[in-house]
Amino acid sequence: MTPEEAYDKTIELGKRIPELETLISQDARYSYWHAKHVIKGEFILAEPTISKDAYCSYRYARDIIKGRWELGEAAISQDSYISYLYSFYVIKGRWEKGEPTISKDFYSSCYYAKYVIEGRLPDFMHNQMILNNNEYTKEYIEYISKNPDSPNNKI
Numbered sequence: 001m002t003p004e005e006a007y008d009k010t011i012e013l014g015k016r017i018p019e020l021e022t023l024i025s026q027d028a029r030y031s032y033w034h035a036k037h038v039i040k041g042e043f044i045l046a047e048p049t050i051s052k053d054a055y056c057s058y059r060y061a062r063d064i065i066k067g068r069w070e071l072g073e074a075a076i077s078q079d080s081y082i083s084y085l086y087s088f089y090v091i092k093g094r095w096e097k098g099e100p101t102i103s104k105d106f107y108s109s110c111y112y113a114k115y116v117i118e119g120r121l122p123d124f125m126h127n128q129m130i131l132n133n134n135e136y137t138k139e140y141i142e143y144i145s146k147n148p149d150s151p152n153n154k155i
Helices: 003-013 018-024 028-039 044-050 054-065 070-076 080-091 096-102 106-117 123-132 135-146
Strands: none
Touching: 003 018, 003 028, 018 028, 018 044, 028 044, 028 054, 044 054, 044 070, 054 070, 054 080, 070 080, 080 096, 080 106, 096 106, 096 123, 106 123, 106 135, 123 135
16 A cells, blocks of 8 residues: 555545554655644654655645744755745745745745845845846846835845
8 A cells, every 4th residue: 555545545534544644654745635634733753754845844834833843944945935935924034044045046036035024135145136137136126126115125
C-alpha cells in the first residue's frame, strides 16, 4: 500500500486509522492533507517529513499550526515564492531568513515590498531590483515613489 492509498482509505472511512498513519507520514503532501482533512490538527508523526517540503511546510504552518512553524522554515526559505507567501500569510511581516531567496525572484521581491514590508526593500534587495530593471522593477519603483511617507521606506 502507498501513502496515497492509505490516505484515501482514511478519507473513505472518514476517520483516523492509526496503523496507516506511519505509511501516510512518509509522504509530505498526503501527511499535510491527512492533518487537514482527517485529523483536523497537528500530525506530529509526519512533521519531520512535512518539514522537508517547502510548500507543504508553508501550508501546514498556515492551515494547521496557524502560525510560525520553525521546523519547516529551512525548506520554506529555499523557495522564493513560498518564502513570500509564508511572510505574508503566516508571519504577517518581514521575514529576514527568507529575504536572500526572495531577492532572487523579482516578482516575489516586488510583492514582498508592496504587501509585506509595505515600503522600500532592505538595501541588498532594493539594489538587486534596481540593477535588474525589469517589469517588476518598474512596478516596485512606482510603488515606493507613490508612498514616500511609509515608515518602511526608510529601511
